[in-house]
Amino acid sequence: MEKRVLFRSTWLPWVLLAPQLFIVGVFFFWPAGQALVQSLQQQDAFGSSVTWVGFDNFRTLWADETYMASFKTTLIFSVLVTVLGLSIALLLAVFADRITKGATFYKTVLILPYAVAPVVTGLLWSLMFSTSVGIVTYWLKRLGIQWNHLLNGDHAMALIVMASVWKQISYNFLFFLAGLTSIPKSLIEAAAIDGARPWRRFWTIQLPLLSPTAFFLLVINMVYSFFDTFAIIDATTQGGPGKDTATLVYRVYFDGFRGMDFGSSAAQSVVLMVMVIALTIIQFKFIEKKVNY
């Protein structure tokens, strides 16, 4: 059956699309085009001397070992944030879906972190884990663990992952909860009558029915960990120790806005753009096939 609606007019669809196209053009295509142009240039901070350098900015990046290391860092960080963020949120949503008493309170508390700005999140976590005055550092010390994210790269990575996951759990939780409530109760009851235990019911009924939500969240969380986490990193580790927590997007921010090196920063954002486009295509091509709508 053909579901498409056909317009007879040739101009009407364009007029209706215009506001959307305008917004996409101004806020996506124009800046992306600027980044592409600037990545081929070298300019001083004031833009008064601009020289075309071809692919020099990219060549410098490939020659920089620390840039290559940042790919690995970003990958580890994104996978950890996405996997942990999704699984913890799912667990919480499943529990929230079951309780009857005080459900609103429970949900509200879980959604709260979403209202906290990323910089504040970063500050909160870095205070709790501060090597001098951190309360968690103090507890860990009593357990015999010497916490020092200033010098230990693994500790630093753990810190930014925790902060980023904490910030994103609310969002994931909301979507999972909505997904769970929309699953017809009759399906679950039928399975229960057939003798399926809670774990089996979750595994064979709820989870497959949640897969569109999970897939959507997977894409959103990947993008979140790639792009929206630099404020958290800036407030906690600033990419240190060494460059152990300098993800790709943090470097774009640092080299461009702190270092005023616009050419390199633009080249890095082009690389990042290509990566995210590729990742999204892969996700839609391969993972989406396993999703039941």
Add this chain to the structure above:
Amino acid sequence: MKLKLAALAFAAAFSLSAQAQTEIQWWHSMDGALNDWVTDLAKQFNTSQTAYKVIPTYKGEYDQSVAAGIAAFRAGNAPDILQVFEVGTATMMYSKGAIKPVAEVMKEAGAKFDPSVYIPAVAGYYTAPNGQMLSLPFNSSTTVFYYNKDAFKAAGLDPEKAPTTWPEVVSIAAKLKATGSQCPFTTSWMTWAQLESFSTWHNTSYASKNNGFGGLDARLEFNSPLHVRHFENLGNMSKQGLFVYKGRASKPISSFTSGECAMFVGSSGSYASITRDAKFKFAESTLPYYPDVPGAPQNTIIGGASLWVFSGKPVEHYKGVAAFFNFLSDPKVQSASHMRTGYLPITTAAFKLTDESGFYKKNPGTDVAVNQMIRKTTEKSRGVRLGNFVQIRAIMDEETEQIWAGKKTAKQALDDGVKRGNELLAKFQAANK
């Protein structure tokens, strides 16, 4: 309240147009108590005459206000005056046609302006190779040594005697550690204090071409035997728990004010906040040095910021800027600012005025920073002027962290830092040809 404000703004707008005052926009990075200071300076100037009105606006931290100023310039509406931190000096200086040298502004407006009244280490930092002063020194600080007198007493040390050399720091740190100190020594501003200031204090080259003052083709040289020796020393202290790394930039200060760390290298501009936060007796002293190095101690390097004037403004604006700068250069104003904020007095006259007022006798230690600076500078100690300096500092934070983590030797870290930094310098040179 809102209505009242609106009414006020309305009235202000009217009275302005009536008097035809020229408004001078001043973007700065002074927050908290320092914001009040800046606002008071503008108010004082505005009430002293009627032709001009200086409007100070807080634009975020140093790097943010520089970014904002540059973005505004690119968009064609730069402020008249922009406060730029010392590491941004080269960026501003080599910008073609974006700025108007202060010496020129003053000369065209017919204002008296004598660069020689400034403390040499301050003025030298902001002067072009041809001797022209490019920006007006505003708030300058330097690196000094602080120690916890109570902790010294508790460890059986003489609280009135600060260590003056690095070997003394090591032996005192060992005594503090032996009596239970968790953190005998730490430093903030690793690069500014332990590389830049360390170099000028020992009259040793930081970069070629007189630390970059001689031109854009300067390259880093801070992997000399003396630098390696210092970082090996710090590395050993770190291994023995005598030096504890507490993070980048100014972050380590809380570990001193909380009483955790007994000795601390930090900015002289932190004096006021340490006085406010520390629940113990402390003292300020000169930076330690290696006594066997000829020429040490020389002078330390400045931090802080200066005021830059953007080009392309109407003549009236420049006259106003000149009048305002003239007001700021008054020794009385400078001395008052020095006593209020803890920043350096900037001119020798202001230093003398403050001395005569008996301020240093009442607040012992506040003259340490001045004494470290008020010396005749050498080619190697005048300052550091390099492009991409913000990133070079970040690189050195990263590399030195590898020493404390035990992943690299001091020599390796400094060599790698020089190599990575030089790539950035070559890039800056190419971009600013």
